[in-house]
Amino acid sequence: MDEKKIRELYAQTDIKDVFDNLHSSADGLTPEEAEKRLNKYGENTIKKVAAESEWKTFFKNFISTMAILLWISGFIAIVSGTVELGIAIWLVNIINGLFSFWQERAAKKATDALNNMLPTYVDVIRGGKKMQIDSKKLVPGDVFVLQAGNSIPADARIISASSMQVDQSALNGESVPESKTTKYDPGEGSYAESNLVYSGTTVGAGNARAIAFATGMNTEFGRIASLTQKQTTTSSPLTAELNRLTKQISIIAITIGVIFLIAAIFFVKYPFAKAFIFALGMIVAFIPEGLLPTVTLSLAQGVRRMAKKHALVKELNSVETLGETTVICSDKTGTLTQNQMTIHYIWTPSNEYQVTGSCYVNNGQIELNKKQLWYEENPDLHKLVQIAALDNNTSVEPVKDGGKPKILGTPTEASLIIMAEKAGFDKQKVLVKYPRLRELPFDSDRKRMSTIHRWNDTQYIIFTKGSFSDTIKQCDRIQVDGKVREMTDDDRLRAKKANAEYAS
Structure with a gap:
């Protein structure tokens, strides 16, 4: 099924x-x-599927079309008497193959790390x-x-x-x-x-x-x-292009070698053996020995840059394929983001505040007209921050090594906690003064969360947050500039308009 x-x-x-x-x-x-x-x-x-053996993966890096051409050109150089050149060409091939194998093996290890989740x-x-x-x-x-x-x-x-x-x-x-x-x-x-x-x-x-x-x-x-864990055998555009180039170079080099062989025998009157060695040298001279390591190092540099951006590349040639991409279509929120919710604006009936900084770190401040504002300085901001922090079950634990902070709760509530900290609000200290007595948790029917706190020896207070459309229906009072009055239809209209603008 x-x-x-x-x-x-x-x-x-x-x-x-x-x-x-x-x-x-x-x-x-x-x-x-x-x-x-x-x-x-x-x-x-x-479980790991039956993957390609390490030995097969290792030797695969030494038998590409360009690599084979280098093996042959190295052999020709040795036969033609330039032993040092032949060995140098082979060493280039060996170093290039070892580097490619090491790079792909490191990517495979990163993929296997899925187990740790x-x-x-x-x-x-x-x-x-x-x-x-x-x-x-x-x-x-x-x-x-x-x-x-x-x-x-x-x-x-x-x-x-x-x-x-x-x-x-x-x-x-x-x-x-x-x-x-x-x-x-x-x-x-x-x-x-x-x-x-x-x-x-x-x-x-x-x-x-x-x-x-x-x-x-x-x-x-x-x-x-x-x-x-699955790999396809489809050649990348770069691999196909290199294979085509290798064939063209091989044909041109052999053709030039034959021409020089004929010219050396019939025009320069070289003995056949000497003419043949001369022709082999010309063939080797036409082989771009530095092309393969240059391509490999360029791709490796791309892989390293992508790794710093937390992108995993399993094969070097995939970097060039990705480079040809002109449009990426995504329908999922969070796919192309850091997955760390951040509050940038706060709206009250009398003011709009800017919140600087990003992610789950207290690295910003609350600003009004480009000036820093603490929550105690404005009664409306005070009440909003108080509700956001106290009617909240999430905690944010910073990481010592500078990594992504760990949140115990939901991203929405984590962003509210960080916003409150930027306003100078100390949740734990305030909870000592106004202890929580009971919680009415958020659910899909009520679409609101409420917490009941002891306000003083004889009074209690309820803090509520939730979805805009459901919560505003329950409101009949509004606080403006520190004063609570009856909510009018105009107040509701302004709030709905602001909500629509922020959502667009």
């Missing part, structure tokens, strides 16, 4: 029927049954008891537990979930996390089913229990990994 139909089947089927189909239950598999399935389905890993351990329910196992031992029918920050070890159907948000950018390139619940919703695009989670993705927020229906190479992540 087609992979998409299998996903649809597990997504649309009642959870009781899913348990029956997988011969499992909410208490999970027994240890004995799990062992049997491990023997049947194999380990939950990305799978988690090491997973919490499973077996025989009604929770235990931690190596993720390689996970099998179809296993019930496992997910929490914020976990990598998902298998394709699975959700049994129960609470405020579940999953980062699926590894599969679909979307930077915005998907909300996951027990209810089925097909969603938009690939892998958007609301009650399915996929191997290789990450839990951004919330927690859940799920039952695995595909592991290892049978998962969507495994299928994508298998595509990276």
Whole structure:
């Protein structure tokens, strides 16, 4: 059955029927049954397909059309008495082949690193008891537990979930996390089913229990990994051009050699042996020995530049093919971006603020009319930043070596945390003064998240954020320049207009 139909089947089927189909239950598999399935389905890993042997890959770099021409020209040079030249030509060929092999082998190692994206351990329910196992031992029918920050070890159907948000950018390139619940919703695009989670993705927020229906190479992540291991035999435009050039050079060199052989015998009256050696020297002189290493080094330089931009090139000749590309069409948000959401503007009824800096790093500031502004200096900005930071479950952990910061939560909330830090807001310090008492999590029906905080000994305050269209319907008051008044239709119209302008 087609992979998409299998996903649809597990997504649309009642959870009781899913348990029956997988011969499992909410208490999970027994240890004995799990062992049997491990023997049947194999380990939950990305398996390597039968790849080209190292020796074959190694020798392939020495038998291209141009390389063969250099081997022959080196042999001719030795026969013609210029041993040093012949050895030099062979050494050029050998060094070029070794360099090409090293470059392609390094790219292959990077591709194999996909294995490291799978988690090491997973919490499973077996025989009604929770235990931690190596993720390689996970099998179809296993019930496992997910929490914020976990990598998902298998394709699975959700049994129960609470405020579940999953980062699926590894599969679909979307930077915005998907909300996951027990209810089925097909969603938009690939892998958007609301009650399915996929191997290789990450839990951004919330927690859940799920039952695995595909592991290892049978998962969507495994299928994508298998595509990276396959190679086509189609020659690149550069290879085809070099082969054509090599044939032309060979014909020209041999033709010139024959002409000089005839001229040396019949016009200069050289003995045949001397004329033949002379003709061989002319043939060698017409062979561009430096062409192959020049091309290889140029391509290697391109590979290194692309590697600095985090682009993986498996074969050197692919660089030239990519260089001929004039148009790239992409329909996925995040595919051509850094996948780090950043707030650049803040709108309130009385002002528009600019936010400098980018990514999940406090490297900017809030500005009004090109001047830095702290959140305490403006009552409206104060309230907005307070809601953005306190009605928020995400934390951003900086990396010491200057790498990409780690977020425990969702990209949207991470961008709000960084924006609050740029305004000088210390969330942990404020939480001590206004402790959180309860949370009403975001869900697909309510489309809002609310947190209740103790304001003083006798009062409480609720902070709410959510989708614009749903949240503004609940509002009947507005704060302008620090004063709260009744919201008018004109206020709603201005807010909707601003929202539309920022979204366009």
